[in-house]
Amino acid sequence: MERHLRSRIAGLRPGDAVESDSELSALFNVSRMTVRQAAQRLADEGLIYRVPGVGTFVAEPKVHRDIARLRSFTEEMTRRGAVASSRVLVVEIRTGQPAELAALHLAPRAKVTHVRRLRLADGKPVAIENVVLPISCAAVLNHDLEHGSLHDALREIGEIPTGATGTLIAANAGQDDAELLGVQPAAALLVEERLILNQNGQPLENTQTRYAGGEFVFHIALSR
Numbered sequence: 001m002e003r004h005l006r007s008r009i010a011g012l013r014p015g016d017a018v019e020s021d022s023e024l025s026a027l028f029n030v031s032r033m034t035v036r037q038a039a040q041r042l043a044d045e046g047l048i049y050r051v052p053g054v055g056t057f058v059a060e061p062k063v064h065r066d067i068a069r070l071r072s073f074t075e076e077m078t079r080r081g082a083v084a085s086s087r088v089l090v091v092e093i094r095t096g097q098p099a100e101l102a103a104l105h106l107a108p109r110a111k112v113t114h115v116r117r118l119r120l121a122d123g124k125p126v127a128i129e130n131v132v133l134p135i136s137c138a139a140v141l142n143h144d145l146e147h148g149s150l151h152d153a154l155r156e157i158g159e160i161p162t163g164a165t166g167t168l169i170a171a172n173a174g175q176d177d178a179e180l181l182g183v184q185p186a187a188a189l190l191v192e193e194r195l196i197l198n199q200n201g202q203p204l205e206n207t208q209t210r211y212a213g214g215e216f217v218f219h220i221a222l223s224r
Helices: 002-010 021-028 032-044 073-079 098-103 135-142 150-156 175-181
Strands: 048-051 055-058 063-066 084-095 111-121 124-134 163-172 188-197 203-212 216-219
Touching: 002 032, 021 032, 032 048, 073 084, 073 150, 084 124, 084 135, 098 203, 111 135, 124 135, 124 175, 135 150, 175 203
Parallel strands: 063 216
Antiparallel strands: 048 055, 084 111, 111 124, 124 203, 163 188, 188 203
16 A cells, blocks of 8 residues: 555656545555554655645655765755755855864864855755865865755865764754845754865864755664
């Protein structure tokens, strides 16, 4: 039955209705509890959504991201079959803020390279990315940061993103977030902060990315 639903969903558009619980129960000769459990698994994956008393509908496709691997936004979207692009909001050389300088192990009032972009998946705004790099990486500003990958630009200047530490927290959208991402003010966001290291183990990139909460599914592998 779950395979049937997955196949049906693949051929439908977002917002289209799928069979009701009673129809699926009769079609596969299973209990409505079994139907609800299968539907809940698909809802948990972001494939469908259920409206009590109305029905079950195909959800807007979500962007899946594996946060257990160090991949750029462009790499992750390419793996998922989406086209990544950006709208560049800020490119500048400026004095670093104290928290940025501390993270990158730079001296007080050191200059940094700052890039802020609106990230798009298949043309749809899904995240706001704020990147701070040492001034030694300023050459990346000469690259195409609207259609190209920042990590590719870093590799071209001899800085290879190799490892990272990070956090993922929930937040509410501010007015600027809402306007850029096309969500309501105070809507749920997921905020990822990463400190990326280069091939020598030195801090390379201090990044905050604010994701539209309803657009992303994050995956992580755990072991004990």
